[in-house]
Amino acid sequence: MSFSRKNYILILVSIAFIILGFVLMMGGTPIDGVKFNPEVFSTRRVVVAPAVCLIGFFLMIYAIMAPGKSKELKNEDPAK
Numbered sequence: 633m634s635f636s637r638k639n640y641i642l643i644l645v646s647i648a649f650i651i652l653g654f655v656l657m658m659g660g661t662p663i664d665g666v667k668f669n670p671e672v673f674s675t676r677r678v679v680v681a682p683a684v685c686l687i688g689f690f691l692m693i694y695a696i697m698a699p700g701k702s703k704e705l706k707n708e709d710p711a712k
Contacts (some may be wrong), residue, residue: 642695643692646691649691652688660677
């Protein structure tokens with residue numbers, strides 16, 4: 633396997649951050665479908681949610697690039 637347990641845990645955590653960011657972006661639709669809802673431009677949707685998604689994407693990059701446990705196989709020569 634190319635990833636260790638640590639890598640898989642980091643990948644799952646980063647996916648959770650990305651999903652949380654997209655959930656924070658949801659909503660803001662007008663109640664009657666005609667009026668403008670200023671809730672679309674709330675701080676949660678414009679600042680916090682993209683920051684959470686960005687953290688998730690950077691964590692995903694780290695989780696993929698982070699070195700796992702290196703299991704070195706000892707190739708001992710029986711003639712020695």
